[in-house]
Amino acid sequence: MNSSNNIKAIILAAGKGTRMKSSLPKVMHKVLGKTLLERVINSTLEVSSIDEIFTIVGHQSEKVTDFINSTYKENCKSIVSIKQEPQLGTGDAVFKAYDSLKSFKGTVIVLCGDTPLLTSETLQDFIDFHRQNNAALTVLSTIFDDPENYGRIIRNSDNSVKKIVEEKDANPKEKQVKEVNAGVYCIEWKHVSPAFFELTTNNKQGEYYLTDIVDWSVKKNLKVQAYTLEDNDEIFGINSRFDLASANYLLNIRTLDNLMENGVTIMDPDSTWISPETQIEQDTVIYPGCVLEGENIFGKDCVLGPDLFIGGNVKTGNNVKIFQSRVSNAIILNNCSIGPFAHIRDNVEISSDVRIGNFVEVKKSTIDEFTNVSHLSYVGDSSLGKNVNIGAGTITANYNPLTKVKSKTDIEDDVKIGSNSVLVAPIKISKNANVAAGSVITKDVPENSLAIARGKQTVIEDWVTKKTKKDS
Numbered sequence: 426m427n428s429s430n431n432i433k434a435i436i437l438a439a440g441k442g443t444r445m446k447s448s449l450p451k452v453m454h455k456v457l458g459k460t461l462l463e464r465v466i467n468s469t470l471e472v473s474s475i476d477e478i479f480t481i482v483g484h485q486s487e488k489v490t491d492f493i494n495s496t497y498k499e500n501c502k503s504i505v506s507i508k509q510e511p512q513l514g515t516g517d518a519v520f521k522a523y524d525s526l527k528s529f530k531g532t533v534i535v536l537c538g539d540t541p542l543l544t545s546e547t548l549q550d551f552i553d554f555h556r557q558n559n560a561a562l563t564v565l566s567t568i569f570d571d572p573e574n575y576g577r578i579i580r581n582s583d584n585s586v587k588k589i590v591e592e593k594d595a596n597p598k599e600k601q602v603k604e605v606n607a608g609v610y611c612i613e614w615k616h617v618s619p620a621f622f623e624l625t626t627n628n629k630q631g632e633y634y635l636t637d638i639v640d641w642s643v644k645k646n647l648k649v650q651a652y653t654l655e656d657n658d659e660i661f662g663i664n665s666r667f668d669l670a671s672a673n674y675l676l677n678i679r680t681l682d683n684l685m686e687n688g689v690t691i692m693d694p695d696s697t698w699i700s701p702e703t704q705i706e707q708d709t710v711i712y713p714g715c716v717l718e719g720e721n722i723f724g725k726d727c728v729l730g731p732d733l734f735i736g737g738n739v740k741t742g743n744n745v746k747i748f749q750s751r752v753s754n755a756i757i758l759n760n761c762s763i764g765p766f767a768h769i770r771d772n773v774e775i776s777s778d779v780r781i782g783n784f785v786e787v788k789k790s791t792i793d794e795f796t797n798v799s800h801l802s803y804v805g806d807s808s809l810g811k812n813v814n815i816g817a818g819t820i821t822a823n824y825n826p827l828t829k830v831k832s833k834t835d836i837e838d839d840v841k842i843g844s845n846s847v848l849v850a851p852i853k854i855s856k857n858a859n860v861a862a863g864s865v866i867t868k869d870v871p872e873n874s875l876a877i878a879r880g881k882q883t884v885i886e887d888w889v890t891k892k893t894k895k896d897s
């Protein structure tokens with residue numbers, strides 16, 4: 426695409442969000458694991474013709490700017506924060522980008538940072554519609570049965586757009602209108618930007634309304650139109666905790682529908698929460714009570730849940746079973762079985778055909794194929810080879826609380842560790858060695874050997890008989 430066709434985006438994110446009753450700025454609240462602002466920025470970034478984004482920040486501007494800078498530091502498109510202080514309304518917010526766009530002659534798309542359900546496909550269709558019709562200004566609208574709190578699109582008798590009236594300024598007849606303003610606009614900047622010098626605060630809220638550019642453009646005989654969206658969920662704006670709960674619900678339903686469409690079985694959508702950033706392949710079955718947050722990939726024929734929390738950065742092969750567990754930052758290859766009640770975290774790599782059983786915690790470790798850690802163990806900062814068996818109750822003692830140093834445990838192929846052993850790191854148990862049950866191992870164990878480190882058993886014959894005679 427020729428660079429003169431490139432589009433600039435302005436995202437409004439300066440408001441406090443009073444109705445949220447929160448110490449966080451509104452746009453920093455999360456929907457399915459990502460902030461409202463991140464969801465809007467991500468959809469915007471996916472539109473290829475948009476090459477630069479201006480985010481208008483104000484309330485707790487440092488916090489929001491730091492968040493943008495750290496989240497998008499590796500992004501190739503430019504995302505610039507502009508401060509709006511004080512916050513005098515949405516019209517004033519867009520005007521803050523005026524200096525940065527002084528010599529710009531193309532299309533500017535304006536979005537609100539509090540509408541996290543908008544998709545990039547809709548943004549693309551909206552831009553295409555604006556351009557194909559050679560409009561000076563296009564607003565995104567939809568029909569809501571309950572239009573309360575949204576600006577209403579007021580049309581002339583010939584159906585052309587006349588103006589937008591805010592709920593608080595609307596007369597009873599205007600309040601009946603069910604077509605609402607989504608807060609997304611395509612603006613031919615050269616023609617419409619002079620409007621920002623003429624906005625006033627003559628309204629119930631005493632604010633500079635961005636919506637007044639519609640009336641301004643109509644009066645200047647510029648071409649103004651509305652693009653009416655069918656899926657009205659997409660424009661859903663967050664103004665309260667109730668809206669936040671609804672947005673979580675709507676985004677979840679959209680995600681689960683896509684997964685089911687692609688061949689994933691979800692037994693109980695009502696108790697299943699999956700982030701849109703989670704990919705799941707065909708014929709995987711999700712039992713009730715699963716929460717899958719962050720970016721994850723699950724293979725084919727897996728069984729997840731019941732009752733599972735996935736915290737992000739989890740990647741599995743095929744035919745992996747994870748029950749009643751908590752897993753994050755892990756790679757788990759084919760045919761593994763995890764849980765119930767396992768905790769896997771902090772950079773774990775598990776090869777195929779491994780079993781991690783009940784009450785086992787695995788942290789920052791690698792486990793090679795056909796190894797079992799079946800019951801009640803802690804495996805931390807460790808490397809386990811192939812065909813290893815870790816007996817019930819084994820602990821890798823990786824942490825020295827005096828020096829605060831964490832050390833490594835290296836267990837080679839075919840090693841068998843007896844139940845209730847403590848392996849005090851740093852330590853190496855070489856190939857095919859055995860450790861006897863109940864041992865505390867502090868020295869390396871060579872290949873093919875047996876290490877026993879426990880009190881020797883003494884048997885005192887007839888002790889019980891003698892004891893009971895004496896006492897009676």
Ligand code: UD1
Pocket residue numbers: 437438439440441452481483509511512513514515516517518537538539540574575576577589591605606607608633634635636662664
């Ligand atoms: C706005 C629209 C309304 C539309 C609705 C869609 C106006 C006047 N009204 O109303 O027609 O139906 O969005 O969701 O535009 N913001 C700033 N600076 C400010 C004020 C707001 O950056 O001075 C930002 C907020 O952070 C928010 C966005 O603009 O992300 C929208 O502001 P909000 O107060 O939520 O507007 P609504 O009353 O919802």
Ligand code: CA
Pocket residue numbers: 537539662663664
């Ligand atoms: Ca809003």
